[in-house]
Amino acid sequence: MTRYFQLRDDVTIRGRWHLSDVLLPTGAEPLFDAGEPVRDSGPLRGTVSHTGSxxxxxxxxxxxxxxxxxxxxxxxxxxxxxxxxxxxxxxxQAGMMVLNAVRVVRCIDETRSEFVKWTKHDHRADLAGQYRQVTKLVLATDAIPADAHFFRVEGWLVALIVSEAVKEAMERVGCLGAKFLELPT
Structure with a gap:
């Protein structure tokens, strides 16, 4: 069975840089967390909020x-x-790339995950029924296509998921700054 990991930023590395955002030439921020390709982006520029390694x-x-x-x-x-x-x-810094996940998979196992959804009584009633917070993410692996290796979770787009094959490839090349949290399935 394929294992999956939430790909996170290792913020415990001392003296590291921190990036604030990525901007289009116009100064606008493209939506890199929507699970869709960005078209005609032009040259992208990232901004550093804290200098470091x-x-x-x-x-x-x-x-x-x-x-x-x-x-x-x-x-x-x-x-x-x-x-x-x-x-x-x-x-x-030359040779840096945005990794835009263009696949979104509906795969939260709601029976074993822990989450809160927005309600019509919240200050964002327009989001009623959507995930407000997911404190324990459990994947329904039977809902994940076999060819899905780098994706966001439908309804909780902040979660960036990689397959075990991607994790191992990243570790072989060197991935200082990446942190992999194995997800229960």
């Missing part, structure tokens, strides 16, 4: 995955249909 992998403040080109290539070799790799210029 450059990492192989990091998430911006808005959950956009950024990786070195070698790491992006390793992920793309396995998950090419799940992924859009876009070059991004970050403080003169």
């Amino acid at each position: 450059v990492l192989d992998f990091t998430l911006t403040s808005f959950n956009v995955p950024i990786a070195t080109s070698s790491l992006a290539h390793a992920v793309s070799n396995i998950a090419s249909s799940d992924l859009q790799c876009l070059p991004v210029e970050i403080a003169g």
